[in-house]
Amino acid sequence: MELGTFGAILRFAMQIEEQSAAFYEAAGKVVPSLQELAQAARKRLARLEQARREGVAEMILESITGLDSDAYAVTLNPQAETAALQAQSQALEEATARFYRDAAAKLPIREVARLFQRLAQEHESAVHKV
Amino acid sequence: MHYGILKNYIGGEWVASTSGELLDVHNPATDEVIARVPLSTADEVDRAVAAAKEAFQEWRETPAVVRSRYMFRLKELMEEHFEELARTVTTEHGKILDEARGEVRRAIENVEVAAGVPSLMMGYNAEDIAAGIDEDCILQPVGVFCCVAPFNFPAMVPFWFMPYAVACGNTYIVKPSEVCPVSQNRLFELLDEVGFPPGVVNLVNGAKGVVDALLTHPDVAGVSFVGSTPVGKYIYATAAANGKRAQCQAGAKNALVVMPDAVLDGTVAAILTSAFGTAGQRCLAGALVLAAGDIYEPLKAKLVEAAARIKVGDGLDESVQMGPVVSRKALERILGYIEKGVQEGAELLLDGRRVAVAGNPNGYFVGPTIFDRVRPEMTIAREEIFGPVLGIIPVADFEEALAIIEAIPYGNAASIFTSSGKWAREFKYRVKCGNIGVNIGIAAPIATFPFAGMKQSFFGDLHGQGRDAIQFFTDRKVVISRWF
Numbered sequence: 001m002e003l004g005t006f007g008a009i010l011r012f013a014m015q016i017e018e019q020s021a022a023f024y025e026a027a028g029k030v031v032p033s034l035q036e037l038a039q040a041a042r043k044r045l046a047r048l049e050q051a052r053r054e055g056v057a058e059m060i061l062e063s064i065t066g067l068d069s070d071a072y073a074v075t076l077n078p079q080a081e082t083a084a085l086q087a088q089s090q091a092l093e094e095a096t097a098r099f100y101r102d103a104a105a106k107l108p109i110r111e112v113a114r115l116f117q118r119l120a121q122e123h124e125s126a127v128h129k130v
Numbered sequence: 131m132h133y134g135i136l137k138n139y140i141g142g143e144w145v146a147s148t149s150g151e152l153l154d155v156h157n158p159a160t161d162e163v164i165a166r167v168p169l170s171t172a173d174e175v176d177r178a179v180a181a182a183k184e185a186f187q188e189w190r191e192t193p194a195v196v197r198s199r200y201m202f203r204l205k206e207l208m209e210e211h212f213e214e215l216a217r218t219v220t221t222e223h224g225k226i227l228d229e230a231r232g233e234v235r236r237a238i239e240n241v242e243v244a245a246g247v248p249s250l251m252m253g254y255n256a257e258d259i260a261a262g263i264d265e266d267c268i269l270q271p272v273g274v275f276c277c278v279a280p281f282n283f284p285a286m287v288p289f290w291f292m293p294y295a296v297a298c299g300n301t302y303i304v305k306p307s308e309v310c311p312v313s314q315n316r317l318f319e320l321l322d323e324v325g326f327p328p329g330v331v332n333l334v335n336g337a338k339g340v341v342d343a344l345l346t347h348p349d350v351a352g353v354s355f356v357g358s359t360p361v362g363k364y365i366y367a368t369a370a371a372n373g374k375r376a377q378c379q380a381g382a383k384n385a386l387v388v389m390p391d392a393v394l395d396g397t398v399a400a401i402l403t404s405a406f407g408t409a410g411q412r413c414l415a416g417a418l419v420l421a422a423g424d425i426y427e428p429l430k431a432k433l434v435e436a437a438a439r440i441k442v443g444d445g446l447d448e449s450v451q452m453g454p455v456v457s458r459k460a461l462e463r464i465l466g467y468i469e470k471g472v473q474e475g476a477e478l479l480l481d482g483r484r485v486a487v488a489g490n491p492n493g494y495f496v497g498p499t500i501f502d503r504v505r506p507e508m509t510i511a512r513e514e515i516f517g518p519v520l521g522i523i524p525v526a527d528f529e530e531a532l533a534i535i536e537a538i539p540y541g542n543a544a545s546i547f548t549s550s551g552k553w554a555r556e557f558k559y560r561v562k563c564g565n566i567g568v569n570i571g572i573a574a575p576i577a578t579f580p581f582a583g584m585k586q587s588f589f590g591d592l593h594g595q596g597r598d599a600i601q602f603f604t605d606r607k608v609v610i611s612r613w614f
Contacts, residue, residue: 001449004441007228008448053212056231061407062399063440063451 003067006112009103010052012069013116016096017045019076023092026078027085034089037126044119055112064106072099089130097123131221133165136311136335138174139318141181142328147174147335153308158224158454159444161492165222167311170336175303175343178332182274182301183349185329190271190299194248197297200324201245204293207320208238215316217446219285222312224453224494225408226445230285237289237317239577240595244293250600251298263612269604271299272375273351276344278365280357281456282411282516284310285317290581290594291354291603296330298603300351303332305340309456341365346372352602354594355379356413358514359540359586366589377590377602379413379583381514382542386416386571387531387557390423392547396569398432400547401520404571406440406498409455410518413587414543414565414572418504418511419522420531426524430502433522434479437498443487454494455517461494464517468499471510471521476501482518506534514540528553535561541584543573564588 003009024038072095076088100120107113135152137144147168155165189197208215212234219230244250255266275295279287288304295302306314318333334340344350345368352375355365362380369376386401404416421429445453455461465483472478482497496518504511504521511521525531535544545567546557554568564582567573575581580593592602 004449004451005226005228007226007231011448052231053209054235056228056235061228061232062403063436065439 001069003069004064006056006061006064006107006109007052009064009067009107010048013103014045014048016072016099017041017048020092020096021045023076023078027089031082031085034085034130037089040122040126044122047115051112051115055109057109062108067103067106072096086130090127093123093127093130097127131164133312135166136168136315138170138178138335139322139333140178141332155222155310155312156457157221158456159446159490159493165312167308167335169308170334170340172339172343175334175340175347178303178334179274179347179349181329182303182332185327186273186301189301189327189330192299194251197299198245198247200326201241201293201297203324204321205238205241205245207323208234208241211320215285215313218313218316220445220453222310223281223284224445224456226450226453227448229408230445233283233286236577237286240289241293243577243596244297247297250597251604259610263610266609268607268609270607272603272605273300274303274349275300275352275354275603276303276305276350277354278305278341278357279307279314281307281309282408285313287356288314291599292331294599295603298600300603301330303334303344305334305336305344308335308337311335345369350374352376362589375602377592377594378588379581379594380587380589381540382413382587383417383512383514383538383540384415384543385418385420385535385538387420387544387546388422388425388429389528389546389548389550389553390425391549392425393549394428394432397547398429398436400569400571401433402436402440405520406437406452406518407572409452411456411516412572414574416545416571417515417521419520420525420534421522422525422527422531430479430522434500437480437500440498442485442495442497444490444493452498452518455496456494458494460517461496464496464515464519467510467515467517467519471501471508474508474510476508476510476521477503506537528556532560535563539586542587543567545570545573
């Protein structure tokens with residue numbers, strides 16, 4: 001789906017974090033170290049919700065082009081074996097970091113773009129943890 | 131969702147109107163009836179004014195710092211219910227969720243600024259204005275104020291006024307738009323939760339009958355209004371005739387001047403947001419592009435190409451970039467203007483009349499519409515359309531653009547797009563409009579600045595928001611003292 005508005009981008013970011021949290025909570029039963037990533041995803045969800053509420057500036061709500069949620073889709077199966085779970089986690093973190101970097105470059109609201117850059121960094125460093 | 135028959139909020143109680151007259155409130159994306167609003171009676175206005183008058187003395191004696199704490203509580207509740215408020219705005223008005231969030235955010239900003247009333251309301255003094263004589267200026271609240279709100283920002287506009295009035299120690303009555311009354315009714319549920327003393331804030335639903343009762347009531351001190359120019363003039367004149375202060379924000383026909391040195395991509399994005407955001411139903415919406423010199427052809431091509439890609443639909447769908455217009459009546463009026471533009475010889479480059487929204491066959495949708503070769507004397511160049519219709523007028527240079535703006539009777543907003551500081555400075559210095567954008571399509575003042583306006587776009591002297599609001603909602607009392 002094309003992410004053509006500020007709200008669509010924030011909603012997709014929140015969906016990714018929600019999906020990550022659910023995945024890591026389930027996968028953490030097999031690989032306990034992944035529980036920590038679930039907590040981090042829940043925290044990011046709260047930060048995104050705050051950004052959507054406080055970061056909106058009506059005078060620069062310009063349409064956004066060139067961003068599609070399909071480009072960041074990752075297939076997840078929390079019932080998989082340990083090695084597969086780690087591979088999925090890595091793919092998820094990489095795709096999410098890439099989404100935040102791409103979206104930060106498109107967002108017209110500087111504070112929210114900065115938040116996205118920080119979230120990209122968090123996901124990039126999580127790649128090394130899984 | 132159906133909000134039922136809306137009630138009035140008078141003296142700290144929700145009370146059903148005794149009026150038998152009810153209007154349907156529609157979701158403009160679906161045409162469904164989402165609420166019914168009563169057209170309250172003059173007696174009900176009288177009861178609201180009596181409650182506000184009774185509450186005034188105790189409220190004005192409440193220390194400013196205590197009054198500001200009510201604002202903090204209100205802000206917290208609005209933050210807590212932010213998303214729900216935004217969805218309510220979209221459901222009753224049609225604007226997309228991002229725009230509704232922006233509106234609720236701006237309403238909250240005004241509460242935040244009003245919470246600074248202990249500082250904002252301080253007076254000033256001078257010692258020894260003559261030997262041994264001092265002079266003080268004290269700001270005091272006035273009494274009962276009211277506002278008559280428009281449909282296009284149903285949550286925000288009353289918050290340009292009410293938080294300041296109440297923070298300053300006045301009491302207040304809101305008359306929301308009868309087309310979009312639900313958001314304000316929901317906000318009053320939060321105001322009720324804040325726990326203001328009974329009568330400090332009141333809400334009376336209705337239409338012209340309520341307005342007239344407020345304007346002629348001897349116990350109402352002043353009125354704030356946002357809406358069309360004919361109604362603004364009427365309210366200003368009636369308020370003045372009845373000895374009230376008034377601030378009336380009225381209609382607009384905003385021009386966007388694009389100079390040959392403008393940054394094209396950024397300019398196109400800003401113009402589209404200005405013209406088609408909130409489906410053109412903003413008093414700050416860009417209605418005319420005055421394209422100077424060589425930029426005219428490339429600008430026109432890019433505007434049409436980008437506008438044609440705007441996704442129109444139900445504002446609750448986050449992928450949608452432009453929602454419906456507010457009512458079937460508005461839709462018909464806008465379609466009439468498009469027809470008029472064609473008849474008068476403007477070239478229709480993009481025709482929004484053919485827009486179809488899958489799954490919403492009954493919505494009041496009109497797509498982005500762009501006319502080229504518009505001439506200043508055409509109806510679509512002179513009258514406020516209040517819909518997603520943009521006219522392009524090619525002009526030779528800056529002076530011709532300025533002359534066209536000068537001839538427009540309205541003076542709400544104007545923008546210039548340029549890379550030249552000289553042209554930007556010249557524009558903001560000379561143009562007779564209240565809100566000026568430099569490379570900004572929607573010159574919307576934040577809460578600490580007045581929402582300005584000139585010519586036929588504003589009647590009064592003090593505007594909503596910021597320091598102007600504090601001045602409007604207070605009297606200045608001068609005390610000259612000498613001690614023997």
